[in-house]
Amino acid sequence: MSYRSPLEARIAKKTTKAIVDFNLIEDGDRVMVGLSGGKDSWALMQTLDLLRQRAPIAFSLVAVNVDSGYKEFEHDVIAKTCEARGWEYRIEHTSIGDVMDDLLDASATPCSLCARLRRGVLYRLATDVGATKIALGHHLDDFIETLLLNLFFAGALKAMPARLVSDNGEHTVIRPLAYVGEDEARLYTKEVGLPIIGCCCPACGDLSLQRQRVKRLILDLEREHPGVKPSMLKALGNVMPRHLLDTRLNPSGELRDSVALRLEEEGDPSTLIQIRH
Secondary structure, three states, rough: OOOOOOOOOHHHHHHHHHHHHHHHOOOOOOOEEEOOOOOOHHHHHHHHHHHHHHOOOEEEEEEEEEEEEOOOHHHHHHHHHHOOOOOOEEEOOOHHHHHHHHOOOOOOOOOOHHHHHHHHHHHHHHHOOOOEEEEEEEOOHHHHHHHHHHHHHHHHOOOOOOOOEOOOOOEEEEEOOOOOHHHHHHHHHHOOOOOOOOOOOOOOOOOOOOHHHHHHHHHHHHHHOHHHHHHHHHHHOOOOOHOOOOOOOOOOOOOOOOHHHOOOOHOOHHHOOOOOO
16 A cells, blocks of 8 residues: 655654654554544544554544534534545534633633633543544644743743643543644645634634744744754753753752663653652
8 A cells, every 4th residue: 555645655654653652552542533624633534544554553543523512613524524534433512612602701712721621522532432542633833832832931841742641540642743744734634635624613713922923933943944843842852851940850959860860861751750859
């Protein structure tokens, strides 16, 4: 089975690398893909289906769409597309849109609250469909934008993990597109003929001023210095605790564990959990 284009081959390679690097999918997994109908989630579903047919391990996929309840939302297009491609799917109709209207005032930014509500629905559905992993379509740009947003505006040095176990330990969220750029996901979705569907939320696409600024900053830097984005992503896996100010990682100003120090110098992120007090 050959790839249909160099773009598909490149995305498949990057996604495979993320799966291997972070142990995202294992033999026997049932992966539930959060399918919003946007470019990123379509690209994720298409890529995982392609890899499923090629992988040396066996895993299954089920696409799940959380319909927020807006009348104009084209959930029928999602259903028809999944059926045409032979993808198992489920559409969950909710009243999230009404809840958002009740809880937020007109000037509030609803995206974070909406994401939390949708995440709760996804956790419930994962149990219903017997999923062992929940795959989300966050890509390389999401990782580095989140890093800068937290650095500039939240006073925290963090982004998002490629693999995250929920607080209760019952669910594992994975992000297989960690190495795939937003532009690649957009082009791939168009190339394979998948329909991009808006969520119909009145605030959809209305990014916060902070996120807009960060997007522009990264775009300008990438134009001036190609390779900035991959370098920033690499930095997330090359953490040096001795060169930070967090006393929880470096309580005395020097790491006292020689093994942890050696691991850090080798660029092993496991240093973060090796430090002894």
